[in-house]
Amino acid sequence: MKVSLRVNGATHEVDVTPTQTLLSVLRDQLGLTGTKYGCGEGQCGACTVLIDGLPVRSCQARASLVQDKSVSTIESLESNGRLHPLQEAFLKHEAMQCGYCTPGMIMAGVGLLASTADLTDEAIVKAMDRNVCRCGTYPRIVAAIKEAAHARA
Amino acid sequence: MPEPDIELERYELFEGPRYRFEVDRRDFLKSFSTGLLVLLVVPRDGVLSAQQESGRGGGDRDRMPADVNAWLHIGEDGAVTAFTGKVELGQNIRTSLTQAIAEELKVPIAAVTLVMADTGRTPYDQGTFGSRTTPTMNLQLRKVAAAAREVLASRAAAQWNIARDAVTVKDGRVQGSGAAQSIGFGELVKNAPLVATVSEKTVLESPKDWAVAGTAVPKINGRDIVTGRHRYTSDMTPEGLLYGRIVRPPSYGATLARVDASAAEAMPGVVVVHDGNFLGVAAPTATAAGQAALAIKAEWTAGSGASARTLFTDLKRPADGNAGSPIIAGSVDEALTRGPLKVDAEYTVAYIAHAPLEPRAAVAEWQDGRVTVWTGTQRPFGVQQELVDAFHVAPDKARVIVPDTGSAYGGKHTGDAAIEAARLARAAGKPVKLVWTREEEFAWAYFRPAGVIEIHAAAQKDGVVTAWDYHNYNSGPAAIGTPYDVANQRIVFHPAQSPLRQGSYRGLAAVANHFARESHMDEVAHAAGIDPLAFRLKNLRDDRLVAVLKAATDKFGWKANATGIGLACGVEKGGYTACCVEVRVARGAVTLVRVTVAFECGAIVNPNGLNNQVEGAIIQGLGGALFEAIGFENGRLTNGHFAQYRLPRFSDVPPIDVILLDRRDLPPAGAGETPMVGLAPAIGNAIFSATGTRLRALPLVPHGLPASTNQ
Numbered sequence: 001m002k003v004s005l006r007v008n009g010a011t012h013e014v015d016v017t018p019t020q021t022l023l024s025v026l027r028d029q030l031g032l033t034g035t036k037y038g039c040g041e042g043q044c045g046a047c048t049v050l051i052d053g054l055p056v057r058s059c060q061a062r063a064s065l066v067q068d069k070s071v072s073t074i075e076s077l078e079s080n081g082r083l084h085p086l087q088e089a090f091l092k093h094e095a096m097q098c099g100y101c102t103p104g105m106i107m108a109g110v111g112l113l114a115s116t117a118d119l120t121d122e123a124i125v126k127a128m129d130r131n132v133c134r135c136g137t138y139p140r141i142v143a144a145i146k147e148a149a150h151a152r153a
Numbered sequence: 154m155p156e157p158d159i160e161l162e163r164y165e166l167f168e169g170p171r172y173r174f175e176v177d178r179r180d181f182l183k184s185f186s187t188g189l190l191v192l193l194v195v196p197r198d199g200v201l202s203a204q205q206e207s208g209r210g211g212g213d214r215d216r217m218p219a220d221v222n223a224w225l226h227i228g229e230d231g232a233v234t235a236f237t238g239k240v241e242l243g244q245n246i247r248t249s250l251t252q253a254i255a256e257e258l259k260v261p262i263a264a265v266t267l268v269m270a271d272t273g274r275t276p277y278d279q280g281t282f283g284s285r286t287t288p289t290m291n292l293q294l295r296k297v298a299a300a301a302r303e304v305l306a307s308r309a310a311a312q313w314n315i316a317r318d319a320v321t322v323k324d325g326r327v328q329g330s331g332a333a334q335s336i337g338f339g340e341l342v343k344n345a346p347l348v349a350t351v352s353e354k355t356v357l358e359s360p361k362d363w364a365v366a367g368t369a370v371p372k373i374n375g376r377d378i379v380t381g382r383h384r385y386t387s388d389m390t391p392e393g394l395l396y397g398r399i400v401r402p403p404s405y406g407a408t409l410a411r412v413d414a415s416a417a418e419a420m421p422g423v424v425v426v427h428d429g430n431f432l433g434v435a436a437p438t439a440t441a442a443g444q445a446a447l448a449i450k451a452e453w454t455a456g457s458g459a460s461a462r463t464l465f466t467d468l469k470r471p472a473d474g475n476a477g478s479p480i481i482a483g484s485v486d487e488a489l490t491r492g493p494l495k496v497d498a499e500y501t502v503a504y505i506a507h508a509p510l511e512p513r514a515a516v517a518e519w520q521d522g523r524v525t526v527w528t529g530t531q532r533p534f535g536v537q538q539e540l541v542d543a544f545h546v547a548p549d550k551a552r553v554i555v556p557d558t559g560s561a562y563g564g565k566h567t568g569d570a571a572i573e574a575a576r577l578a579r580a581a582g583k584p585v586k587l588v589w590t591r592e593e594e595f596a597w598a599y600f601r602p603a604g605v606i607e608i609h610a611a612a613q614k615d616g617v618v619t620a621w622d623y624h625n626y627n628s629g630p631a632a633i634g635t636p637y638d639v640a641n642q643r644i645v646f647h648p649a650q651s652p653l654r655q656g657s658y659r660g661l662a663a664v665a666n667h668f669a670r671e672s673h674m675d676e677v678a679h680a681a682g683i684d685p686l687a688f689r690l691k692n693l694r695d696d697r698l699v700a701v702l703k704a705a706t707d708k709f710g711w712k713a714n715a716t717g718i719g720l721a722c723g724v725e726k727g728g729y730t731a732c733c734v735e736v737r738v739a740r741g742a743v744t745l746v747r748v749t750v751a752f753e754c755g756a757i758v759n760p761n762g763l764n765n766q767v768e769g770a771i772i773q774g775l776g777g778a779l780f781e782a783i784g785f786e787n788g789r790l791t792n793g794h795f796a797q798y799r800l801p802r803f804s805d806v807p808p809i810d811v812i813l814l815d816r817r818d819l820p821p822a823g824a825g826e827t828p829m830v831g832l833a834p835a836i837g838n839a840i841f842s843a844t845g846t847r848l849r850a851l852p853l854v855p856h857g858l859p860a861s862t863n864q
Contacts, residue, residue: 034380035381098511128803129802
């Protein structure tokens, strides 16, 4: 079936199967490989994107059901060579090792920063707890999100 | 007799390569006909060579022909390119090795491009494991860069007709006296190529004088990571790419009895490959590949029926295997009889999964009978050999390239996905990408070995340990020896028939051996009625271990009679660590209140990178210590999903205080593994301190504390 997807501000007509995931369309059909496959069951958050500003597991979202919604991926954050404050904060705190979870972490963090005014450590941990970093950089990720929250304030 | 520390630790006894890649390499070397090239002529005795490493593997050195490898090139434009067979997996060696080159060559970090892990371009390397990169490759690249620096300085000095000592090298330029005598590296080699070789006389900067090494240089490709621009193997999409999918057996040991692939073969663009027990498809989209695999009707024979229920009895059955030599000192049986304090216990560790967030993946392409595979592996040259063996091709017909990879932790030594993708690509006549599903990664990779460790110890009433009788079944011999000063020892590794496929893992047996040893030392301390810290100090003679123990306990605020606290210490692979933990126990649940870890591995190459590794080792270690365990029944996994296999998450992480001791007077050692080893026993010891219950199995509390525990 044909669906029309709005991704990072551009509209794409794509041919999908009824059960095909948004993750699969992003990676295999639109070439947006910054969004990662980690588990395919919504448990690790490597595939996190924003749909209408809210963090969503793209491996659990059917592409056919996100028509007319606005999808943002990690590729949308940098504009004119300028990084998003959270990307800058990830670099500053070196909140990564292998980096495979990083795009999902950043998208979940961007969604969190947009939705919550007062970000305590506890609030960050609670919101981010479904995103896995197997390398164990969690404390640095918390520090990076806090830093970006302060930069925003 | 091979040294057991590398071979057994890996648990996969691959031979070294039998061949070299003469055709590819000569073409490659020809491309360096200008500029400066640093070569390493490998002498038969291997003194200067990175292949020294493989020499540890038992005779590899003898099989290696003397060969010439290009390690570093400086172009006429001044661009510096260095080559290493090591792999970046998140341990940040792309940055730390670049620091080593920049330091010795006196160029900015940004001037150096490091080509890693490409069997067609980089010198042979046994693999990236065992915390060997920093002690060997870092040193190697420092020597190579220093050799380049010296020939450049000498050439400039000769041009200016002044002494070598009268010139300095800085920022990619050689300076003589006055502004007129200043020349860039590129200019120096223009129209007059140079070749440098490393010699015994190559002088390195002392770590005490490091200006670039030893500092917190930011991760080199960090920007590509945070923008999602870095292409992992699984992100590659070459022209004409097909997507692969493998049809797996329902249980371990099952073999193909009958296949009906007609429905799949009728699908447009689908290629089905059935070759022995290999059954897979390639299709124009990943979705189509999944549908085609589902459409294949395959019947399998019954599998092994392996079950976790009998695991620890099974592992104690005698089996053949490389046991290595036991460590024997004094007369352990006599000392055990003498006592007077005697403590016996048995510890177990479960199989655990590496669960790298990027599952195994490969992109394979055949052209004119040559195969190129991009894949995330820790052993590019090993995987190249696997391709040679699997496809009966000449060695110069197989090339393996490893993009910086989404972690491994010891779990990506083998080339499974590479072989599978290459098999499909050969049949399809097009490039094929295969990305294992998370379920495949759990079931068909391999596990950290499970094991049983039995200890009989004796001590005097004053707490001096007099006998240490230690038997490790299947876990492995890494860090099996005790760092304590014990007169009578018998330490034996007993190989077993593992019911599950097992292999290397971060720290590997060092985690199991430290868990058993440091838990047991705690038991002996309590039997003697001595504070665990004082008890350890009484039995230790190793100054470096004492130093980390004191550093950790001072910062933690260790108090002899406090409850809910535990400590452990250890040494492995040149790294020394001590760990203190405080726990809170309530209603059957254990909460980590805080962790303090001290680590020393000689001179620190990148303090921020090291801190990241130590913190990461502790956090990953939490999983195996507290709750990670592979379940299996009737030859199948019972928890091979992230929904069922619990990994450490944000909410599991206590405050972690990392203390790094920088010993600029000592050569740097690796750090990716050893900081992990003290955590599990420190937690177990803290739980004992809180409750009086001794937990002797890893994971310690997969379902909370046992009901009988005093809480």
